[in-house]
Each structure stands twice: as structure tokens, then as C-alpha cells.
Amino acid sequence: xxxxxxxxxxxxxxxxxxxxxxxxxxxxxxxxxxxxxxxxxxxxxxxxxxxxxxxxxxxxxxxxxxxxxxxxxxxxxxxxxxxxxxxxxxxxxxxxxxxxxxxxxxxxxxxx
Amino acid sequence: xxxxxxxxxxxxxxxxxxxxxxxxxxxxxxxxxxxxxxxxxxxxxxxxxxxxxxxxxxxxxxxxxxxxxxxxxxxxxxxxxxxxxxxxxxxxxxxxxxxxxxxxxxxxxxxxxx
Numbered sequence: 208x209x210x211x212x213x214x215x216x217x218x219x220x221x222x223x224x225x226x227x228x229x230x231x232x233x234x235x236x237x238x239x240x241x242x243x244x245x246x247x248x249x250x251x252x253x254x255x256x257x258x259x260x261x262x263x264x265x266x267x268x269x270x271x272x273x274x275x276x277x278x279x280x281x282x283x284x285x286x287x288x289x290x291x292x293x294x295x296x297x298x299x300x301x302x303x304x305x306x307x308x309x310x311x312x313x314x315x316x317x318x319x
Numbered sequence: 320x321x322x323x324x325x326x327x328x329x330x331x332x333x334x335x336x337x338x339x340x341x342x343x344x345x346x347x348x349x350x351x352x353x354x355x356x357x358x359x360x361x362x363x364x365x366x367x368x369x370x371x372x373x374x375x376x377x378x379x380x381x382x383x384x385x386x387x388x389x390x391x392x393x394x395x396x397x398x399x400x401x402x403x404x405x406x407x408x409x410x411x412x413x414x415x416x417x418x419x420x421x422x423x424x425x426x427x428x429x430x431x432x433x
Contacts, residue, residue, distance in 0.1 A: 211362075240420045247328065249408060249425035250363070257418045265420070297362050301420070306351050306412055308421055310362030 210234045213298050213311035220288045220318045228283040228314050230298030238301035239281040240265075240308070241273065243294040250297065256281055288318045322346050323411050325424025333432050338396040340427045342409035345390065350414035353421065354383065354394045357406045366407070367394070399431045 212231045220226055230239065237258045242250040252265030256275040270292060272284045285292060295315050299308040325342045332338045344352075353368035369376045369383040369392065376383045382395040396403055406428050410421040 238418060238420075242420075242423075247425060249325075250423040252420050252422075255418070255420055263419070299362075299420070301417070306417055307353070307365045307368075308355075308363075310364065312360070312362050 211298055211300050211309050211311040213296075213314045215314060216312070217315050218317070220285075220316065222289060222318060224288050225284070225286050226288065226316075227285075228296055228298075228316075230281045230283070230311060232279050232281075232300045232309075234300055234302075234309065235278070236300045236303055237278070238303075239275065240299040240301070241271075241281065241283045242297045242299060243267065244297060244313070245294050253283065253296075285316075288316075290318045292316065293318045322422050323409060323424045325409050325427060327427060328425070329428040329430075331430045331432060332396075332399045334399060334401060336399050336431075338394075338399045338403065338429055338431070340394045340407055340409070340429070341391065342393065342424050343389075343391045344411050346411070346413070346422075347390070348414050349411040349422075351412040351417065352383070352385065352392050353410050353412075354381075355408045355410060355423075357408065357426075363408060396429075401431045401433050404429055404431045 240255045241253040254273040256262045259278045262273045274282045295313045298311045354366045355363035356366040357363040380397045385392045409424040
């Protein structure tokens, strides 16, 4: 979806390293989300934000931190990566009226 | 806890056949039930959605059937085509605006054989 851009698209980390995933939207919507997708597990919510300066925990928040300093950006950080965090991460933005989620194309993270 | 249960995990259908994917939910406070379609290497995209005040919604070859009393909903793909091969997720949103996002099922990997 051209409205939601994730960087980087691929990353390989060693255990204990840190990194930040960036999600940028040009849709001017308030609600933003980080999900992780693992085989057979579906999409699980990590953290979300209902507006600039606000964040909240989702279903699987442990080991992750987030920040929403600007309305258009939502950052997902891993302070000390673990192999269990190997996954595909998706950022999503919710349309204000329909409740539709618009997803980015994903960021594939491998932790060795 | 898994609030939305999806089955089957994988499904193979012949071209022209009907593909059926089922979901069941536990939380009666859900008020919006979408289906998402995901192709390899891409993010999920909304396919079709329904609200609990109707029992069926049809868009082209895709139909959602909704049974509020049974807390179940299903996706039917009529005249399935190879281009429909993808992973499908059902989801549900809590009433009240759903600021905490959607709760997804675990997904169904659908293969349409030519």
C-alpha cells in the first residue's frame, strides 16, 4: 500500500543487537499499529498508537518499545534482539470511518 | 487467549470450485468482521467485511455469511480461480471504535489448482 511505508524491508541481526523499524504514513490518520506475523500464528498486535505522543501495549509487547513523536511516523524498537523475535513485522494504519486497516509491505527480521 | 478461531489452516480447491473458510469468535463485544487477503511478500489487504446486523454480504465472487447466535462467520469464494491463491485472515474489531486494532485468526493458506 503506497500510503504506508516500512523501512528497512529486510534485516539480519545478531542476538543482543538493537534496531529500529520505521513506519511512515501519508494518510494523515490517527491510529497506527505494529503487528508481527509468524507461521501458523496469524497476526499478533505488538503495540499501537491512537495519536501523536501516545502508545499502548498490544497482545505481545515484551521485548519491544515504540514511539510516536510525529503523527506520520510510528517507530518499533528492539533493544536487545532475541531469536524469538525473528518474524515479519507489519505496520498498519486504521481508516477513521471504516475501521479498515491499511498495511505496509512488511519488514522481515532475522535474529541469529 | 485466542479470541478468533479460523479453520482450516490450509485448503486446496479445484479451479471453478467453491472455497469455504470458517471463523468463530468468543467476544460478543465485537462489532465488525473483516476478511483480509495476503499474497506472498505483501501486506494483508481488506477483501470484504460485514457488521453483525446483517447475515450475508456479497461482493462479486466473495460472500461473507454471518451467524450471530452461533458466533460464527465464513468466507465463500465462488468459481475459485488460480489468482485467488493466497492466505486469508478473518478478523474482528471490538465495539466502540476499535482503537486497539483488529484481532486476527491464524490464517488459511488457499491453493486453487488449475
